[in-house]
Ligand code: G3H
Ligand code: 13P
């Protein structure tokens with residue numbers, strides 16, 4: 001089976017009250033860990049590549065690794081550009097065979113966001129590729145862009161209908177209180193489910209995307225801190241909130257930081273217990289297994305997308 005778009009996945013997820021996991025990938029072990037879990041749990045999958053991942057790994061290498069994963073697993077896999085910030089970047093990914101792109105023009109005015117998104121949608125649809133856009137602004141760090149909590153803005157549900165109609169976009173990321181990275185909430189975690197409800201009331205059946213959805217498991221933070229790390233106050237989105245979002249209009253849940261935490265916790269522990277080892281396979285192997293286990297947990301307990309193929 002070739003790479004697929006997310007169109008069919010989202011339709012079924014919306015109707016079934018679950019969400020598809022979109023996991024960020026930067027290297028072979030990450031791709032293998034994610035895909036092994038999805039294969040064993042019979043889950044559809046979105047693998048996403050950020051601009052930073054492209055810079056780090058070279059998009060051609062990532063594309064070939066994902067193609068190998070498709071061939072090896074037989075899974076329906078969608079290859080998605082995460083947070084594309086220009087038409088040119090989206091076009092390059094479309095031309096290289098990605099099946100989905102995100103144009104994140106959320107830093108621009110409403111009118112410019114529409115204009116930029118529409119442009120990408122037209123090119124993408126001509127090439128059989130689907131597009132995600134963003135309305136509202138998440139706090140946190142993506143690549144070199146650091147949006148402070150004060151500059152973050154919840155999505156205005158009143159703008160959604162017009163945005164979707166004028167851009168013809170396929171899915172929409174909204175800001176309801178999540179943020180990127182491992183430090184999401186200072187006090188109690190709070191998500192604006194009222195905004196999500198109002199959005200789905202205004203665009204019924206339309207797939208919504210939740211970014212910044214890592215839950216920052218405390219056992220991983222504790223393991224990192226136990227073995228020489230320093231991450232006090234790291235805190236994520238409680239899993240029950242993500243389950244609730246997945247049962248509503250949210251069809252795609254983006255997870256990156258939790259995988260990074262799993263890798264770092266595993267490798268820190270490994271070196272502490274095996275200070276003389278130096279073969280990367282000895283620590284990248286356990287890191288890959290840790291990714292597999294956390295992705296399996298997400299698929300079954302958070303996303304609800306197991307046994308869907
Ligand atoms: O939303 C951002 C993702 O976690 C990707 O992170 O830009 O550091 O690759 P990155
Ligand atoms: P996290 O940092 O919460 O994993 O969010 C990832 C994300 O939204 C990627 O686009």
Ligand code: ZN
Pocket residue numbers: 083142180211212254
């Ligand atoms: Zn994101």
